[in-house]
Amino acid sequence: MSKDKKMVREITPQQEDFSRWYIDVIKKADLMDYSPVRGCIVFKPEGFEIWEMMQKELDSKFKETGHRNAYFPLFIPESFFQKEKEHVEGFNPELPWVTEAAGEQLEERLAIRPTSETMIGHMYSKWIQSYRDLPVLINQWANVVRWEKRTLPFLRTSEFLWQEGHTAHETEEEARAETMQMLDIYREFVEDFLSIPVIVGQKTPSEKFAGAIDTFSIEAMMKDGKAVQAGTSHYLGTNFSKAFDIQYLDRDNKQQYAYTTSWGVSTRLIGAMIMVHGDDKGLVVPPKVAPTQVIIIPIGPASKREEVTNKSMELMNGLKQSGVRVRMDTRTDQSPGWKFNEYEMRGVPIRIELGPRDMEKGQVVLVSRISGEKKFVPQDQLNEEVSKMLDEIQKQMYDNAKSFMNSHFNSVETIDEMKAIMEKQRGFVLAGWCGSEVCEHQVKEETGATSRNIPTVVTEHKGKCLVCEEPAKHTVVFGKSY
């Protein structure tokens, strides 16, 4: 499509219609396209490169903590799903089935994996014989499919990309430590790398992973006050070990079931990043994850172009050498103003302008995507100033998102209070809960909010259930969720 046409199309303001704003932005910034297959999107290069940045960072964190990558089959025999009762109930409604191949009916239907606990459980039962084989610490980067009724690009698509870690351990203690370690890696990654503050906590039984003993999550707040579950880590106990017979001979020569975990984050993080940081000008991408951190735009009349372009090139190479991901836009068929808008829309953290007057003064102009502030910087201090500004932007984005979350975080005593909040500004709501599914269900019915998690750290402990007023067993964060 011609770029001109795209650029003049307006972005719906967030206040007017957040959902339309989101779709406008991801289309305009060229992150994705709809595919002819229902609920499946195409990750275009501008969008996929953000995922590549995330992958690189996460992959190194996984490897640092002793995990290794592997790859397991896409297809899962139907009988595998039957082996873990909760698991089959949780996933059966969303499975696509291969029933024919190479012109013949298959004897057993094959599901396209929605997650790989069953296949990996089957393999681990072959690989794990002795305590000496433990722990097994494996991760897989893969596509998975869940046939969703309502889809939304990045946040909920029928096919999506993710990583799934699957580990097996000698003891419950070790497996629980692994579960929490990976949850903390996710928290650190999402907070430090994506500048998204999260609520860390445990899912209620009705919201946990189908087949898990305990599910832990990190929950992020979008700018429309809705929640996105940004990552989950599951302690599976011996549920899958028993279903798939993952037994090992322990140090006392006795057969034991291994304790397993699984944990994952997906391409929905792209959607969360956009909805947490974006504004009416378009995307805002945190420096650490931005495929392009700095765009250099030479300006001024044609007569000076060569000189300005040469200097820009020199500065670009200097930045590259100091490890900055920088590009230069030398197109002559677009005005500087047009380019400014374009890179703001694409969310590039820093724009550098360089014109003949800057050349005379030996300076460049740095413009921050989040503050719009201009900073005049001596050319020979460019590398340090850029590095400093990238750090500042990264931090400022986190602080802004944190302020937003704090100002949309309420504490209530009754379901009526929560209802009023959910009808207005939404956001997260802290409330007491007795532990009964009936009360949890009633909250959902009446307010549209679901329990996000039981936070690990709360400043306030609630005494009573917001529904039945019985003593609260947990203090829970509720919110409407994507």
Place this chain on the structure above:
Amino acid sequence: MSKDKKMVREITPQQEDFSRWYIDVIKKADLMDYSPVRGCIVFKPEGFEIWEMMQKELDSKFKETGHRNAYFPLFIPESFFQKEKEHVEGFNPELPWVTEAAGEQLEERLAIRPTSETMIGHMYSKWIQSYRDLPVLINQWANVVRWEKRTLPFLRTSEFLWQEGHTAHETEEEARAETMQMLDIYREFVEDFLSIPVIVGQKTPSEKFAGAIDTFSIEAMMKDGKAVQAGTSHYLGTNFSKAFDIQYLDRDNKQQYAYTTSWGVSTRLIGAMIMVHGDDKGLVVPPKVAPTQVIIIPIGPASKREEVTNKSMELMNGLKQSGVRVRMDTRTDQSPGWKFNEYEMRGVPIRIELGPRDMEKGQVVLVSRISGEKKFVPQDQLNEEVSKMLDEIQKQMYDNAKSFMNSHFNSVETIDEMKAIMEKQRGFVLAGWCGSEVCEHQVKEETGATSRNIPTVVTEHKGKCLVCEEPAKHTVVFGKSY
């Protein structure tokens, strides 16, 4: 499984049964396992890490030449395959079909992608409107499925991993240049990185990609004399543009069909690498692709262990800092001899031994996996010596493979000569070919060999067809293939 049991199991000698040798080695080196789904393997960490090394290198070569990664859906609507006649004929027999999802019959069956020309063609027709949108240079790393009847781990599996590049251009000239550029990137990668010499050339019409105008390949020779097609690059002309309506407004404001290409290499490269370099001791992995390039094994009595281990650690850190992928084996429940065998079996290029006597002399012992030669090296020259030895091994492996290929490369005048060769030592055979499919078919029937490609560079031009004795149109390389 217990490591002890694995280590005592013998590897079948190559001369006795090459196929059994191959399976023994990949199982023993823990590269893969069979899965419960027919023809689908599990890539275990030891195998997957080799693929990760290949990915990293190729990905950077693709990006250097201006390509960007993206991701397209796994599912392809049945109607898409119908649009390109040769394509549907080529791939239909191998497709698995999703017919049900989320409890309902689908209106249109969905194929699991065997390759993505059709899906990507459909998307490109939306994205490409003007010559300003060209070229489009996109690559995808993905899983693909072809329901194979006969499978062999890595070399031919129902599901495999690969990259597929898909580009669109204004002119035939540009598209052809892209086709050849990517072929050359493959050649360079396979020769320099995997130390595998290849024959570069064009496929005959009967062996080309279904839907291509021209297919080019690089062909490698395994140690049993059989061929592996190690990479292909296709010039697709306007075949897919016409089928999917990829039209653009050219510089003269006229509608034109874009010229497209596609190119790919897959996890079969892992199999090729093993079959080219492996020996009766096990794997031999070229240094550039080896996840572990150097293994340090401290030796000597328990009383000296701490001292030796500390020094080993120091040397390891020095090597790491100079960019070497090095590990240390400090297990106390295995003898040094056992460890030597184990890392030879796993194909680690260099072993470093360090014992108390070496400590006294301020030296270490370097042992090359390919020559078995021991080299005594002063500890303070370790980094340079290791770096030199890795380069030498990389080069020596290429030279050895090249000698093997040369000594198994014959030139014949008649089909009877070829038959005699194929019954004995196999290898590649150069012969004249009139260009008729009948003659090509007869070669296959009588000798079991198929045309590998028409080499770009030949030292000898054949005058007559080996079958019909008519004037030769091409000089062709034949071989039995995996």
